[in-house]
Amino acid sequence: MFMLATALAIVRLRNLFASAMLTGIYSLLAASLFVVMDAVDVAFTEAAVGAGISMVLFLGTLALVKGKDRASRPKDVLPLIVAIATGAVLLYGTLDMPSYGDPNAPIHHHVADLYLDEGGSETGVPNIVTVVLASYRGYDTLGETTVVFTAAIAVMLLLGRARRRPRKNGKKIDAIDPEAPV
Amino acid sequence: MNSHSVVRVVTKLLMPFIFIYALYVQFHGDFGPGGGFQAGVIFASGFVLYTLVFGLENARRVAPAWLTRTALGLGVLIFAGTGIASMIYGGLYLDYSALAHDPHHGQHLGILIVELGVGITVAAAMISLFLVFAGQDKDD
Numbered sequence: 001m002f003m004l005a006t007a008l009a010i011v012r013l014r015n016l017f018a019s020a021m022l023t024g025i026y027s028l029l030a031a032s033l034f035v036v037m038d039a040v041d042v043a044f045t046e047a048a049v050g051a052g053i054s055m056v057l058f059l060g061t062l063a064l065v066k067g068k069d070r071a072s073r074p075k076d077v078l079p080l081i082v083a084i085a086t087g088a089v090l091l092y093g094t095l096d097m098p099s100y101g102d103p104n105a106p107i108h109h110h111v112a113d114l115y116l117d118e119g120g121s122e123t124g125v126p127n128i129v130t131v132v133l134a135s136y137r138g139y140d141t142l143g144e145t146t147v148v149f150t151a152a153i154a155v156m157l158l159l160g161r162a163r164r165r166p167r168k169n170g171k172k173i174d175a176i177d178p179e180a181p182v
Numbered sequence: 183m184n185s186h187s188v189v190r191v192v193t194k195l196l197m198p199f200i201f202i203y204a205l206y207v208q209f210h211g212d213f214g215p216g217g218g219f220q221a222g223v224i225f226a227s228g229f230v231l232y233t234l235v236f237g238l239e240n241a242r243r244v245a246p247a248w249l250t251r252t253a254l255g256l257g258v259l260i261f262a263g264t265g266i267a268s269m270i271y272g273g274l275y276l277d278y279s280a281l282a283h284d285p286h287h288g289q290h291l292g293i294l295i296v297e298l299g300v301g302i303t304v305a306a307a308m309i310s311l312f313l314v315f316a317g318q319d320k321d322d
Contacts, residue, residue, distance in 0.1 A: 044220045045219060045220055048223040053223055053227060053312075056227075056230050060312065061315065125212040125290060125293060127211065127212055127213055127214065129217075131289075131293070133217060134297055135278060135292065135293055138265070141300065142262065142265070145261050148303055149258045149303055152254055152307035152311055155311055156314055
């Protein structure tokens with residue numbers, strides 16, 4: 001599978017620029033996987049956010065820091081054992097899950113039936129995904145929008161201040177401003 | 183990128199199509215795949231392209247800090263305000279059926295407005311994140 005190869009390459013590579021590029025490729029592959037699974041809306045988001053915007057942000061960060069990762073060769077095997085053990089437990093857990101696309105799986109019969117049967121006739125909107133997102137799950141989407149809002153505010157607080165201060169007196173000062181409210 | 187005339191011309195040609203496509207995804211989300219979130223990101227990516235080619239100064243002239251910040255909050259307010267509007271019209275919070283006489287029209291209207299709010303916030307968030315990131319290297 002391409003995705004596996006890309007993920008391995010990201011881990012192996014020390015050049016962060018190439019890693020960022022590969023992350024974008026990974027997102028694009030994930031998006032095509034979602035298309036294969038008929039989840040067009042999710043694929044759309046993945047392609048736009050994962051392959052588009054987040055890669056630009058990665059590259060923006062890379063412009064600020066050094067482009068090479070320090071070559072670290074940790075000797076201990078404990079993290080490897082922990083990772084393998086956790087992975088094995090998770091895999092063991094999936095054995096009990098219903099197979100992919102099983103129409104009798106419980107998750108497809110909680111409220112999904114109602115959404116699929118009534119969604120079109122109750123709202124008159126053909127795209128069920130939009131109906132669920134914006135109407136039935138309106139609270140969730142409002143929360144998500146607020147999360148995006150909060151994240152953007154946080155980043156602007158962290159980075160925006162450091163940029164503006166040095167301009168005033170012409171010399172570089174620390175990002176931490178003693179007068180700033182905590 | 184001032185010397186790359188091919189890049190500049192192609193970018194100028196592409197920009198309107200990217201923005202129109204973002205608006206199409208935004209307002210056609212009820213019928214096809216898409217919605218506010220995707221549209222906001224596509225809109226922002228068009229803007230990122232502009233910034234990459236024409237520079238930060240020009241980009242800041244198009245979208246000054248006060249504009250992106252206002253838009254950031256405006257989107258959330260539109261979303262939350264729709265909920266309050268539906269309460270005023272006698273429904274529950276975020277129950278769009280109350281927005282118009284016909285529940286279908288109300289749902290259509292509500293989803294459209296709410297998606298617009300999501301789109302505005304996401305686009306403003308992405309644009310301001312990118313501009314803040316891009317403005318960093320100015321101090322060194």
